[in-house]
Each structure stands twice: as C-alpha cells, then as structure tokens.
Amino acid sequence: MSQPVIEWCSKSELLGRAKAQIQAASVVLDIGCGIRPQSLIRANVHVCVEPSAEYVQLLKQNLKGSSILVVPLPALEALIALPDRSIDSIFLIDVIEHMPKEVGLEVLKECKRVSRCQVIVFTPLGFMPQHIHAGQSDGWGMQGGAWQQHKSGWYPEDFPDWKLIVCKDFHDLDHQGQPVSPAYGALYAIHSKPLNHNLFNADYASLVLGSDVAVPDGFPLIGNFVGEVVQREIAKCETAIAVEVCGRIAELLSQTGNVFGVDPVIARTPLIRQEIEERIVGEFEGQIRLLADYLRMVIPRSRNIAQDLQAIDTRSQAERELEDLPGSMQEKEEGLRIQAAQLEAKEKILADHEMGLRTREGWVESQRAVLAQHERELRALQEEIHNRPIFFRARKVISKFFNDRT
Numbered sequence: 199m200s201q202p203v204i205e206w207c208s209k210s211e212l213l214g215r216a217k218a219q220i221q222a223a224s225v226v227l228d229i230g231c232g233i234r235p236q237s238l239i240r241a242n243v244h245v246c247v248e249p250s251a252e253y254v255q256l257l258k259q260n261l262k263g264s265s266i267l268v269v270p271l272p273a274l275e276a277l278i279a280l281p282d283r284s285i286d287s288i289f290l291i292d293v294i295e296h297m298p299k300e301v302g303l304e305v306l307k308e309c310k311r312v313s314r315c316q317v318i319v320f321t322p323l324g325f326m327p328q329h330i331h332a333g334q335s336d337g338w339g340m341q342g343g344a345w346q347q348h349k350s351g352w353y354p355e356d357f358p359d360w361k362l363i364v365c366k367d368f369h370d371l372d373h374q375g376q377p378v379s380p381a382y383g384a385l386y387a388i389h390s391k392p393l394n395h396n397l398f399n400a401d402y403a404s405l406v407l408g409s410d411v412a413v414p415d416g417f418p419l420i421g422n423f424v425g426e427v428v429q430r431e432i433a434k435c436e437t438a439i440a441v442e443v444c445g446r447i448a449e450l451l452s453q454t455g456n457v458f459g460v461d462p463v464i465a466r467t468p469l470i471r472q473e474i475e476e477r478i479v480g481e482f483e484g485q486i487r488l489l490a491d492y493l494r495m496v497i498p499r500s501r502n503i504a505q506d507l508q509a510i511d512t513r514s515q516a517e518r519e520l521e522d523l524p525g526s527m528q529e530k531e532e533g534l535r536i537q538a539a540q541l542e543a544k545e546k547i548l549a550d551h552e553m554g555l556r557t558r559e560g561w562v563e564s565q566r567a568v569l570a571q572h573e574r575e576l577r578a579l580q581e582e583i584h585n586r587p588i589f590f591r592a593r594k595v596i597s598k599f600f601n602d603r604t
Contacts, residue, residue: 291320
C-alpha cells in the first residue's frame with residue numbers, strides 16, 4: 199500500500215490549493231452537507247445526501263427553484279444504492295469525523311466505487327473533540343446536536359494513494375465560536391481517477407481539450423451548440439444562487455441562531471436571495487456576452503472554413519479524376535482492341551460466306567447451261583418427231599375419229 203502524497207500549507211493557502219486540485223464535474227454527490235451544500239465547484243446535477251429531517255426541510259426551502267436534489271438518507275445507505283462509476287465527483291465536507299471510524303472507512307470505499315472522477319474529503323487533522331448530544335442546539339441554533347458530535351479522527355495514513363493538502367493549525371475556534379488553543383489542523387484528501395473514459399462528458403472534454411468552449415465542427419450546428427451552452431450556464435447559475443443562499447443562511451445562523459433563534463434569520467431569506475440573484479445573474483450576463491463576442495468571431499471564420507473545405511473537396515475530386523484517367527484510358531484501349539478482334543473475326547466469317555455465295559453462283563450458272571442444253575435437245579427431238587411419217591398417220595386417224603363423232 200503506497201503512502202499518500204502530502205502537501206503542507208498555511209491556513210490562508212489551504213482552500214486555494216485544494217480548489218486547484220478539484221476537477222470540473224457534471225454530476226456531484228454532496229454527502230452530509232447539513233444546511234450548506236458544497237460551493238467548491240458548480241455542477242449541472244448536484245445531489246445532496248442529508249439524514250437530518252430538520253436540515254432537509256431547510257435545504258428544500260432554500261434550494262427552491264434550483265436543480266439541486268435532496269436525498270434524505272444516511273451516507274452509506276445512499277451510496278450502496280448507486281451503481282459503479284455513476285457519479286463524477288463526491289464531496290464529504292466536514293462530515294466523515296461525525297461517523298464512527300469503521301463506518302467512515304466503509305463510506306470511503308463506497309465513494310471510490312461510485313465515483314468516476316474524484317472523491318474530495320475535508321476533515322480535521324486527527325481527533326478534534328466536539329461533544330454535542332441529542333436535544334442540544336447545534337452551531338446554527340437548530341436541534342441538530344445528535345448529528346454534530348465528533349466520533350472519529352482522521353490522519354494522513356487513513357488515505358493511502360490520495361493527494362493530501364494539510365494545514366497543521368486551521369481550527370482555532372470550536373463549534374460555538376470559542377477560541378481553541380492549541381489550534382487543530384485540517385486536511386483535504388482528494389482521490390482522483392484517470393480521465394480515460396466518458397469523453398462525451400463536456401467537462402471531461404474541456405479538460406482534455408484545454409478549453410471550456412468547444413467550437414462545433416459544422417456551421418449549421420452552432421445554433422444547437424449555443425442553446426446547449428446557454429441552458430447549461432442557466433442551470434449552473436440557478437444552482438450557484440441556491441448554494442450561496444444556503445451558505446449565507448448558515449453563516450447567519452451560526453452567528454445569531456443560538457441568541458435570536460432560527461425564525462428571524464429564515465425571514466431574511468427572500469432579501470438575501472434577491473441580493474445574490476442580482477449579483478450572480480450579472481455574472482451570467484457577462485458570460486453570455488463573452489459567448490456572443492466569441493461567436494461573432496467564430497461564425498465568419500466558420501463560413502470561410504466551410505468555403506475553403508468545399509474548394510478543397512472540389513480540387514480533390516478533380517485530382518482523383520486525373521489520377522484515375524490513365525487507368526480509364528487503358529481500360530478503354532483494351533476494350534477497343536477486343537472490339538477490333540471481334541470485328542476481324544466477323545469480317546473473316548463474312549468473307550467465307552461471300553466465297554460460298556460465289557461458288558454457289560458458279561454452280562447455278564453451270565446448271566442453267568445444262569438446262570439450256572436439255573431444252574435445245576428437247577426442241578430438236580420434237581421437230582424430229584413431227585417430221586416422221588408415223589406422226590402424220592396418227593394425226594389423220596385422230597382427226598377422222600373426232601369427225602365421225604360429230
């Protein structure tokens with residue numbers, strides 16, 4: 199079992215260095231988020247897993263209008279129900295220390311099975327005592343004491359093969375805001391998987407291509423492309439508003455909830471949401487303007503590229519036809535040679551037929567000569583018969599016979 203890679207830093211550097219290691223993701227699972235979902239990245243699909251009914255009720259109220267889903271289950275039950283590699287990234291922010299060690303280890307095992315991209319854990323370095331019991335108020339002034347007690351401590355050796363970013367003196371206040379001396383440390387543990395799959399995921403493709411916006415291959419696709427980008431940014435904008443509202447409410451509750459109660463803070467939610475919406479929507483409009491400027495630059499280039507490609511295709515077709523021309527000429531020459539041989543054979547047959555006809559004509563002429571000779575001989579024989587005495591006698595007898603009849 200290899201040792202974790204540890205990077206030590208100061209309290210002011212911890213969050214920035216952790217964010218630099220966290221990759222973009224389309225689908226995230228936010229385990230044990232309490233009333234404050236993670237805000238380290240914006241995802242297209244954000245699923246919160248929270249077992250506290252009181253926290254779930256407030257989450258649903260503050261997340262109204264966003265695409266964030268809330269699953270009211272303990273972490274292990276939710277993870278076991280999910281297929282392998284079904285979630286891009288899984289976050290456990292300030293949650294694993296609230297589990298017994300054996301349960302936490304099983305949760306980490308399931309997170310590695312379910313995740314496609316990363317598992318991100320934030321927890322105190324070692325065991326930091328936090329004794330709150332059922333029925334007691336939590337740090338937000340709510341009745342969540344049963345969920346806030348620390349039950350385990352976590353050390354670098356608990357995260358083999360993980361990337362660790364560690365600060366040795368991060369927690370200088372306890373859950374009630376009282377100073378702690380000496381301060382307790384904190385660590386981010388990040389388990390990453392290689393990006394060698396699911397390249398159809400826009401965020402993975404963004405990392406591979408090195409760009410947040412992929413230019414479509416064909417100009418006619420730009421309309422669909424723009425619609426998809428805008429809709430994705432709208433969903434991220436709505437999610438960002440909801441997450442920040444939750445974060446602001448959680449901060450106010452941690453500051454005043456135990457003094458004034460939860461209701462006065464909740465009553466300020468519409469004003470807080472309006473303020474956050476105005477700021478984030480302004481950021482969204484800025485992103486859309488950047489996209490519009492980018493497309494104004496890309497579309498003319500796309501037309502030119504399309505024309506150039508068409509010209510290249512035309513030239514390529516002509517070149518292919520020229521390359522095929524010698525072979526075509528050879529085929530035609532071979533065909534002509536075959537036709538000439540066939541004509542020569544037919545001419546020979548016609549010549550033989552002509553010779554046969556001439557032979558027959560000569561035979562016919564000879565037969566005509568024979569017949570003419572026979573005709574002459576017959577005429578001579580007739581004349582000879584007429585001139586004989588017996589012929590005259592017979593003619594007289596015949597004449598007398600007919601005269602007697604009449």
